[in-house]
Every structure is written in structure tokens, then in C-alpha cells.
Amino acid sequence: MILVTGGAGYIGSHAVKELVKSGHRVVVLDNLSTGHRAAVDKKAIFCPGDLHDLKFIHDIFGEYPIELVMHFAAHSIVPQSMQEPLLSYRNLNCTINLLEAMLKAGVRKLVFSSTAAVYGEPLETPIPENHPLKPTNPYGQSKAWIEAILEQLHRANGLDYISLRYFNAAGADPEGELGEEHHPETHLIPIILKAALQGEEVSVFGSDYPTKDGTPVRDYIHVSDLISAHLLAMEALLQGRKQREIYNLGHQRGYSVLEVIDAARQVTGLDIPYRMADRRPGDPSTLVASSAKIKAELGWEPRYSDLQTIIATAWEWVRQHPRGYA
């Protein structure tokens, strides 16, 4: 059985759907702080509760024969964490509770949701996994510290783990059942598409970055491709082929904010107005992944991550669910 923390959230719900489809029994732990009950696959067992509650987590491991944990649950709203860093640092408490309960129950396999934000402003592009970690925001710092804890538990307690550093997750379930819904929404593609739907203006944060058009450049990776990487990581851990790895997950292509708006105009056929606003503190200028390592070692190949497909699937979700999961 697989425990998925944060399985009601954007990426976690896509993972649960794929795990169930591939025949796994799945337990979802989620406090619904940013997730949606309706996003959880009906064949999964849903345990509503909070990772701050150690007894609750112990009870789940006591009740279900968990073999491996996929740990998606986190506070990940970067602009909020710039104003209130403890929101991100509480991710440490939650993860330590989870790890404590795992070790006590003898569960020693974990796939962890890390982030490109651990790198900070890159010294080289595309960014390889051995690039120095210099996060520019508390969110990235919290994930870098968790990775350091995982490494120590690997040595001291035999915890086997794969940490997946996602670049910008985007897009929606190609079957149209799941999509991205956050309140507030801080991710570019859903912001653009909701603005397109509602005829509103998009704010572009920063126009003086050292990039091709002055707006930040990001590497967008389709959520379904992220999930296929999770399944490969899970199999490698369960079969004992891997004990401790860190992999980037990106498409190795960077798009500026203005290029994404332009692509969204092409997909939607709508004129999407925008205005320039100040930079957001903590945002690096360019984040583009080298994903050569996971391709070579686990045979991962993104299938949906060209920008048109990402935007088309996200647009389909937004059009079909203008009120999200409500």
C-alpha cells in the first residue's frame, strides 16, 4: 500500500489517480488546507488530518500496511512565505513527524516532493543536480533542509528515498478529471487562463531581469510527466535498484512570462491583456532544469510537456470547471 500525503492537492491528486489506475492500493493523508476532497480518487482511502498531529500519523501506519510514502503535503505558496517564513518552516515539523512515524513503523521508502527553489539564482543553466543550493526564499530553504535531514536518516536509519526537484508544475489531467485550483493562485499558467476566461488583466512581476525580454524564465513540466517520474522512482525504490537519489524534473526549455502569455493567446484564441508590475521578492530570474540524470538512470521521458500541450490541458480544465472543484 502507498501512503500519499497531500493527495487532495494539485500534484498529489494526479499521483493518486495514476497509482490507483496501475493497481496500487492508496491511502491519502490530507488536511484539505489547500486541497480538495473531490480531487481524491474514489478508490483511495481518505484519511483527513494534519501532519502536525503525530498520533494521527502513527495511527495510519498502525492501521495500514504501508510500503512506501509519497510526500507531497507542504505549504508551498512562495509569496506568502516571504511575508511569513514560518509557514514554510512548519513544513519541517510536518516532515519530521512523518519520518518519525515511518521509522517507528519500519517503513523506509520515500519519494519526496522537492523543488527547483532549492537552487536560488543559478550559476549555470540548465541546472544540474550537483549545483550549489542557495535558496532565495524560505520555501526553497525548507525543502533544502528537509533534503539534508533525509540524507542523514539514510545513513543513520536506512531510509531509502528519492527526492524529486520539480521545476514549474503545470497543465492538467489529459482526461479532464483533475486540474489546478489554488486560493490564492500564484502559478503563472492558471493565473493567465483564469484572467483569459474572465477578461481580466494579468500582472507580470518584474520586467528588468537579465533575460531575453526582461521577464522571468521558467521551465514548465506537465503534471502527468511529473507523476510518471514518481512511478518510476517508486518502482526503483521498491525493487531496491535505488537507495538514495536526487533528480531534477523539468523539460530543459525555458519560457519567459511574456512567451507564456503569447502561447496562451494562441491556444485560447483570446487577447490576454497584461501590465508590468514590480518584481516579487524571492523570485530568481531564470530556472531551467537539466533532467539528463533521471532520463539516463530511470528512463524517464516527458510526453506532455511542450508548452502548447501544457496550456491546452490546463485551458480545458479551466473552461470545463470555471468554479474549480466547487
Ligand SMILES: NC(=O)c1ccc[n+]([C@@H]2O[C@H](COP(=O)([O-])OP(=O)(O)OC[C@H]3O[C@@H](n4cnc5c(N)ncnc54)[C@H](O)[C@@H]3O)[C@@H](O)[C@H]2O)c1
Ligand atoms: N506546484 C509546483 O509547481 C511545485 C513545484 C515544486 C515543488 N512542488 C511541491 O509539490 C508538492 C505539491 O504541490 P502542489 O502544487 O500540489 O500543492 P497543493 O497545495 O495543491 O497540495 C498540497 C496538499 O497538501 C495538503 N497539506 C498541506 N499541509 C498539510 C498538513 N500539514 N497536513 C496534511 N495535509 C497538508 C493540502 O491540503 C494539499 O492538498 C509540494 O510539496 C510542493 O512544495 C510544487
